[in-house]
Amino acid sequence: MNKPIRTIAIFCLLLFLALMINATYLQYYRASALDEHPLNRRVLAAAFSSERGAILVGRTPVAESVRSNDRYEFQRTYPQPYKYAPITGWFSYYSQTGIEKSHNAVLSGDDSRLFVTRLVDLLSNASSKGGSVQLTVDAAAQEAAFDGLAALGEDVQGAVVAIEPSSGRILAMVSLPTYDPNELASHDFAAVADTYEELNEREDQPLVNRAIQTRLAPGSTFKIVTAAAAIEELDYRADSQVPGGSTYQLPETRGESGLIDNEGRDCGSDKIPFTQAMGNSCNTTFARLAVQVGADKMLERAEAFGFNSSYLDDLAPQAQSSFPEEMGQASTGQTGIGQFEVQATPLQMAMVSAAIANGGTVMRPYLVETVLTPELEPLPSTDPEEISRAISAQTADVLTDLMVYTVESGTASPAAIDDVSVAGKTGTAQSGQDDVPPYAWFTSFAPADDPQVAVAVMIQSAPGTERGEIAGGALGGPIAKAVMEAVIEP
Amino acid sequence: MSQQTGTLLGFVHRRRRWAELFLLVLALAVGAGAYAAVGLGVEGTIPTNMVAYAGWLAVLVIGAHIVVRITAPYADPVLLPVVAALNGLGLAVIHRLDLAYEAAGKPHGFAQQQLIWMTVGVLLFVATLILVRDHRVLQRFTYTLGLVAILLLLLPLVPGIGATVNGAQIWIRLAGFSLQPGEVAKVLLVIAFAGYLVVHRDALALAGRRLLFVDLPRGRDLGPILAMWLISLGILVFQRDLGSSLLFFGLFLVLLYVATERPGWLVVGGSLFLGGAAVLYYISSTTGKLAHVAQRVDIWLNPFDHYGEGTDDRAFQPVEAMFGMGWGGLIGRGFGEGSPERVPYANSDFIVASIGEELGLTGVIAVVLLYGFIVERALRAALVCRDGFGKLVCVGLAGVFALQVFVVIGGVTRLIPLTGLTTPFLSYGGSSLVANWVIIALLLRISDQARRPAPQMTALDADSEATQVVKAVRVPS
Numbered sequence: 001m002n003k004p005i006r007t008i009a010i011f012c013l014l015l016f017l018a019l020m021i022n023a024t025y026l027q028y029y030r031a032s033a034l035d036e037h038p039l040n041r042r043v044l045a046a047a048f049s050s051e052r053g054a055i056l057v058g059r060t061p062v063a064e065s066v067r068s069n070d071r072y073e074f075q076r077t078y079p080q081p082y083k084y085a086p087i088t089g090w091f092s093y094y095s096q097t098g099i100e101k102s103h104n105a106v107l108s109g110d111d112s113r114l115f116v117t118r119l120v121d122l123l124s125n126a127s128s129k130g131g132s133v134q135l136t137v138d139a140a141a142q143e144a145a146f147d148g149l150a151a152l153g154e155d156v157q158g159a160v161v162a163i164e165p166s167s168g169r170i171l172a173m174v175s176l177p178t179y180d181p182n183e184l185a186s187h188d189f190a191a192v193a194d195t196y197e198e199l200n201e202r203e204d205q206p207l208v209n210r211a212i213q214t215r216l217a218p219g220s221t222f223k224i225v226t227a228a229a230a231i232e233e234l235d236y237r238a239d240s241q242v243p244g245g246s247t248y249q250l251p252e253t254r255g256e257s258g259l260i261d262n263e264g265r266d267c268g269s270d271k272i273p274f275t276q277a278m279g280n281s282c283n284t285t286f287a288r289l290a291v292q293v294g295a296d297k298m299l300e301r302a303e304a305f306g307f308n309s310s311y312l313d314d315l316a317p318q319a320q321s322s323f324p325e326e327m328g329q330a331s332t333g334q335t336g337i338g339q340f341e342v343q344a345t346p347l348q349m350a351m352v353s354a355a356i357a358n359g360g361t362v363m364r365p366y367l368v369e370t371v372l373t374p375e376l377e378p379l380p381s382t383d384p385e386e387i388s389r390a391i392s393a394q395t396a397d398v399l400t401d402l403m404v405y406t407v408e409s410g411t412a413s414p415a416a417i418d419d420v421s422v423a424g425k426t427g428t429a430q431s432g433q434d435d436v437p438p439y440a441w442f443t444s445f446a447p448a449d450d451p452q453v454a455v456a457v458m459i460q461s462a463p464g465t466e467r468g469e470i471a472g473g474a475l476g477g478p479i480a481k482a483v484m485e486a487v488i489e490p
Numbered sequence: 491m492s493q494q495t496g497t498l499l500g501f502v503h504r505r506r507r508w509a510e511l512f513l514l515v516l517a518l519a520v521g522a523g524a525y526a527a528v529g530l531g532v533e534g535t536i537p538t539n540m541v542a543y544a545g546w547l548a549v550l551v552i553g554a555h556i557v558v559r560i561t562a563p564y565a566d567p568v569l570l571p572v573v574a575a576l577n578g579l580g581l582a583v584i585h586r587l588d589l590a591y592e593a594a595g596k597p598h599g600f601a602q603q604q605l606i607w608m609t610v611g612v613l614l615f616v617a618t619l620i621l622v623r624d625h626r627v628l629q630r631f632t633y634t635l636g637l638v639a640i641l642l643l644l645l646p647l648v649p650g651i652g653a654t655v656n657g658a659q660i661w662i663r664l665a666g667f668s669l670q671p672g673e674v675a676k677v678l679l680v681i682a683f684a685g686y687l688v689v690h691r692d693a694l695a696l697a698g699r700r701l702l703f704v705d706l707p708r709g710r711d712l713g714p715i716l717a718m719w720l721i722s723l724g725i726l727v728f729q730r731d732l733g734s735s736l737l738f739f740g741l742f743l744v745l746l747y748v749a750t751e752r753p754g755w756l757v758v759g760g761s762l763f764l765g766g767a768a769v770l771y772y773i774s775s776t777t778g779k780l781a782h783v784a785q786r787v788d789i790w791l792n793p794f795d796h797y798g799e800g801t802d803d804r805a806f807q808p809v810e811a812m813f814g815m816g817w818g819g820l821i822g823r824g825f826g827e828g829s830p831e832r833v834p835y836a837n838s839d840f841i842v843a844s845i846g847e848e849l850g851l852t853g854v855i856a857v858v859l860l861y862g863f864i865v866e867r868a869l870r871a872a873l874v875c876r877d878g879f880g881k882l883v884c885v886g887l888a889g890v891f892a893l894q895v896f897v898v899i900g901g902v903t904r905l906i907p908l909t910g911l912t913t914p915f916l917s918y919g920g921s922s923l924v925a926n927w928v929i930i931a932l933l934l935r936i937s938d939q940a941r942r943p944a945p946q947m948t949a950l951d952a953d954s955e956a957t958q959v960v961k962a963v964r965v966p967s
Contacts, residue, residue: 001881002873004748008885009869012892016862019896020855022905027815034816039798042813042829380757 004117026308048093049073049285052107053130053374055088055099057137063088063100065130068187077184082178083146086159086209087137087315087367087412090181092192098209099133099367102314106371113371113379126404133377138170141453143328146175148479149457153464158348159210162455162483165354165445167384168363171453172483173347174212214320215343219429220472221441222338223286224352227278227402229301230289231395236274238401244272250289252327260287260337262400265411278402281426283337292334295327298335300353302342304390305352306362310389312347313368314349321348350456353443357423357451360391399423404448412444414477417485421448424471424480438463442476446484453487455480481488492583503874503941506567507559513571521578521695523548524825528586529824531848534650546605547578550612561619562938566871569937572863573915573930577608577923579857582825582914583837583844590831600918611927618931621692625936628866629879632685640677642671647728660854671910672734673921676741676890677929683742684882687749689868691878695750719762733897733909737890739763740908744889745882770808790907807834815854815903822850838917839910854899861895862887865928871937876944880936887929 024036035043044192049072055063062084076091078084089098096104102290105111109130121128145160152158155177162172183195199207208214230236244267250258261281267282277285290298302323303309312318324331324341334340347365355362364385370378391399403423406412412424423446431438440462445454457476465475494692501621522544529537537543551574558565586602586967592598613640640714645662653661653668661668678794725735743759774783789805793812796805796875810833818828829843830836837844845853865888872884894911 001751004751005869005872005881005885008744008748008868008889012865012869012888013862015892015896016858016865018905019858019903023815023851023854023858026903027846027854031816031819034813037813038603039794039809040813040817040892042810042817042832045829046817092789160920274769364756409928413862 004320008279012146030472044093047108048091049411050108051075051129052091052371053109055103055107055243056132056134056372057084057142058134059137060139062135063091063181070187072187075187078185080178081182083142083411084137084180085094085178086175086211087135087173088181089186089315092184093187093189094192094196097207097269097314099135102316103133103368103371106399108134109374114143114373115224117373117375129374131374132376134369134372135367136164136169136171137173137367139486140486141172141483144173144237145172145455145479146176146483147177147457150176152459152462154473156455156459156465157204157210157215157460157461158459160455160457160479160483161211161346161350162353162453163363163365164488165357165451165454166363168354168365169369170347170365170367170385171487172455173209173367175208177204177206179206181382209315210458210460211343211346212312214314214458215319215321215345215348215434216339216439216458217342217429218344218349219283219427219439219441220283220338221267221349221352221425221427221456222342222344223278223281223336223427223441224356224399224403224425224443225302225305226286226290226293226298226336227274228305228356228391228395228399229293229298230390231398232301233297234289235440237414238274238398238405240274240395241271242274242277242285244268244270244277244282244286245284246288247334250333253330257382260284260333272280275402275405278425279404279406281411286336287333288336291329291333293331293336295324295332295335298332299323299325299389304362304388305355306348306387307344311351312365316445318347319345321345323392338427346456348456349441349443349458352425353425353456354451354454355390355444356403357454358396358398359393359462360389361391400448401475403444407444411471411473412442412477414473415442415481416445417446417481417488419487420446421483422446422481422484423448423451424477426476433462434490440475442472442480442486444480446488455483498773502943503564505563507555509561510558510567510570511555511566512579514555514574517575517578518544518548518551520575521581524582525585528529528582528589528825531824532586532589533826543605547574547581548711550609554612554615556761557619558934561623562934564941565934565938566759566867569867569930569933572860572867573927576610576857576860577795579845580841580913581605581698583841583848583916587837587844587849588832589826590829591639603668603920604918604923607923608639608927610920611924615931618820619929619935622932622935624837625880625883625932625939627679628883629685631689632689632749635678635684636686639675639682642675642678643721645671650771661814670864670912670919670921673919673925676737676831677887677932679738680741680883680886680890684879684886686858688882690880691749694746694755695752695886700844700848708796717764717905719759731910732907733901734787736897736909737893737911738762740893741886741889745886748885749882751877776961786787786907789903793904803942808902808904809933810834811840811846811902812904814843815846817845818850818853820851822846822848822853827869838912841913841916842899842901845916846903858895858899861891861914861943865892865895866938868933871940875936877939880939884933886934887933891929920964 006281023103051074052065054061062080063075063078078088087098089100091100107129107130114131118128128190148158149158150161157176159175179199184192186192242294246262246267248260262283265280267280267284298345306324307321310318310320321344331340335342350367351362353474364387371380372378378457400423403425407416407422407424411426415422415424422444427441429441440459442457445451457479459475517930525543526536528538529535537921554570558570581604584604588598588601651662653663662825725731741755746755769779770783774780792810793805795808796802814830825848828847830847831842832841842854842933845857868884868888872881875881875884890916894914897909898911900906912919914926
């Protein structure tokens with residue numbers, strides 16, 4: 001009977017081999033797919049109750065995990081919820097956004113750079129703790145931006161972005177209306193679901209980070225880009241004479257709809273100095289310059305500044321600022337003053353200013369300064385990165401002169417700071433719809449001779465302000481000024 | 491081809507009792523170490539009753555070892571340590587789940603109960619070794635044991651004492667105790683089959699005709715196999731227990747094949763089982779009768795269609811087990827770091843999922859290998875055993891073990907459709923644990939007999955050439 005016994009032995013061996021192979025398949029090859037399964041509450045619950053690393057501004061946490069006495073070990077809390085919500089995002093049982101999502105691997109401790117820490121935890125049988133993320137945000141600038149924007153009224157919708165021109169570090173990012181991420185991180189799931197539903201359905205969209213997710217016509221602030229193209233392509237200087245005039249009939253058009261005017265600002269008749277055109281935000285000048293430069297070169301210049309591309313890696317999703325790729329001469333003229341199909345996010349306009357302040361080089365904007373291990377040792381971080389050279393250094397100098405003039409004796413005067421030379425540009429963009437008020441824009445950088453900060457302010461709607469009074473300079477200027485002061489004079 | 495004596499000429503097995511003791515110390519380290527790790531992982535300290543617990547384990551295991559030393563000195567030295575390690579690991583995992591259930595305010599205290607069952611199991615193990623001094627005695631009770639086994643199998647169907655758990659009617663409740671008589675019937679059936687087949691093997695093997703390169707058995711010899719087929723299908727239909735059905739029928743086929751040395755039986759039996767299962771599935775999926783069969787298959791193939799909100803949630807258990815095992819990954823979360831209690835019946839049928847989650851793939855492979863050792867040692871005993879009955883009993887017990895482990899672990903890891911069977915020595919449950927300890931005692935008894943030096947033939951009367959009486963003399967042990 002021994003031969004069949006040997007056969008049976010081989011058969012049993014095959015059975016056990018099948019078990020081991022299948023277990024390996026399940027626990028090794030399929031493990032990550034199972035972990036990422038949306039219905040996998042086990043992984044969610046563990047992630048939810050684990051001690052995540054903090055999100056820091058300087059040394060102050062704006063998101064941290066504190067011990068909790070309920071069924072989950074830790075509770076995620078946000079000490080300054082409204083001010084930092086657009087950056088931190090939230091960490092709820094159901095979803096994550098913002099830095100909580102984009103840097104989840106570090107915060108949860110799963111990042112490969114934290115492998116050694118994880119190994120030590122494993123061997124010492126300690127429950128693992130996540131690494132911390134230190135933001136580039138400047139607390140004073142963020143506060144100035146938040147307070148300035150909030151001061152416009154309770155129902156204001158807008159955003160402020162400040163960038164360090166030489167590196168691309170984002171110093172402030174504020175979006176209003178905002179929300180309390182603590183309510184979404186709560187362990188009371190029924191309340192969380194209700195709160196989320198309510199926030200998600202509100203018409204003023206508090207969950208949208210307007211600084212990177214809302215793109216609107218940039219209006220006159222886009223004239224900086226038009227001017228950059230004109231200087232590069234047509235060889236203008238700050239003291240050059242440029243076409244002026246109180247009206248300009250767009251090419252290939254007839255009548256009112258194609259007629260550009262200056263809403264009462266003095267733009268001379270035939271030729272005017274470039275400084276006056278910029279200072280008084282002359283539509284006639286910049287529409288004409290855009291037509292002279294041509295659609296292709298305008299597109300090329302806009303894209304060099306970052307239009308039609310994505311560049312921010314630290315937060316998602318972000319809207320791509322857009323510049324039309326094909327259009328006729330009339331439309332090209334309109335794009336010269338930031339209308340037609342030109343749309344920009346506040347971050348994009350801050351990058352335009354920052355590029356000029358940085359001698360023409362566009363730096364990749366970023367929000368995370370360093371990643372720290374749970375023992376608070378910094379991990380190697382990436383260096384600032386150039387995206388492109390938008391304009392030459394000479395062009396940047398000319399533009400700086402024009403923008404300084406605009407602050408000193410033009411429309412951007414509300415942003416002037418005593419003893420500091422400020423470069424800026426206002427914008428008031430038509431929404432294109434009769435019942436929607438125009439958008440107010442402001443972008444600037446300072447000090448003009450040694451730029452430390454570039455700012456963009458966008459006010460989508462400020463219900464407390466009369467429609468006629470909505471203007472980039474009056475609404476946005478003081479906010480930009482406060483933010484720049486916060487950075488320059490700590 | 492069949493070589494009747496496993497012992498080569500002149501080769502004498504060593505007793506290897508010290509090796510067994512050494513391995514037992516390792517096994518104790520696994521059991522006690524796992525218990526301490528559970529305390530450290532879940533509560534942060536070594537359990538207060540650590541010394542008493544480890545002491546009790548040691549008493550049981552060393553006690554068993556001493557009895558083996560006295561009553562079965564040549565027995566296989568690997569089996570007892572492997573079983574001790576599995577039993578100790580199972581206790582620790584059950585204890586770990588108790589702590590989770592306690593925290594959640596659910597019934598707990600299973601580990602204590604299991605320790606009592608283990609004690610009973612070891613006592614029965616010892617009793618078996620002492621009472622059954624020669625396994626061939628059991629052959630006398632072939633038909634009695636067969637009858638008792640069938641009665642035991644039918645017991646759960648008796649109104650009043652039968653109980654349905656999870657849709658399977660394989661339990662009886664008597665005087666506050668619940669028992670799974672199938673676990674005991676398993677052992678009895680192995681002995682009954684072995685006794686029957688060792689007598690009838692020649693008839694089954696030699697008569698028959700050849701068809702398409704396969705030796706088919708004679709028609710009238712098909713009687714027993716048909717009867718067993720009907721019993722298996724009956725268990726499947728009336729007790730809704732696919733696992734036991736597969737187990738008993740597979741066991742019978744394996745023994746038939748080994749006894750007759752004719753693969754034809756495997757072909758006949760295998761096709762009968764597959765055919766029966768296919769017909770059942772067809773009936774189940776088209777007519778709505780026996781719906782649980784089709785349901786099980788559907789849950790196996792499309793578990794995620796039956797999991798989560800908006801579904802019938804029937805696959806909750808297997809899917810949670812998969813998530814847990816996936817989460818455990820290569821080395822596991824560690825005791826106390828996972829949530830194996832999410833899986834219903836995590837301490838019995840799904841204990842492998844708990845091990846997979848907290849001890850990882852490493853733990854699961856280790857457990858499978860330990861089972862593999864048991865099967866391998868049992869088959870080795872069968873190879874060297876000198877009598878046909880002993881060989882068949884060993885093969886039968888090994889087969890039961892291998893099939894049961896395959897069916898339950900395969901079911902939990904979704905290799906095959908899920909069926910309710912206990913995981914030997916690991917799962918919480920008295921009937922199974924006690925029955926398995928008896929199985930090990932029988933294996934040790936047979937391997938002791940097999941490894942013992944062959945009786946030496948001594949001529950008593952060398953002078954008389956006409957009437958030479960040969961007497962078997964047992965070598966002093």
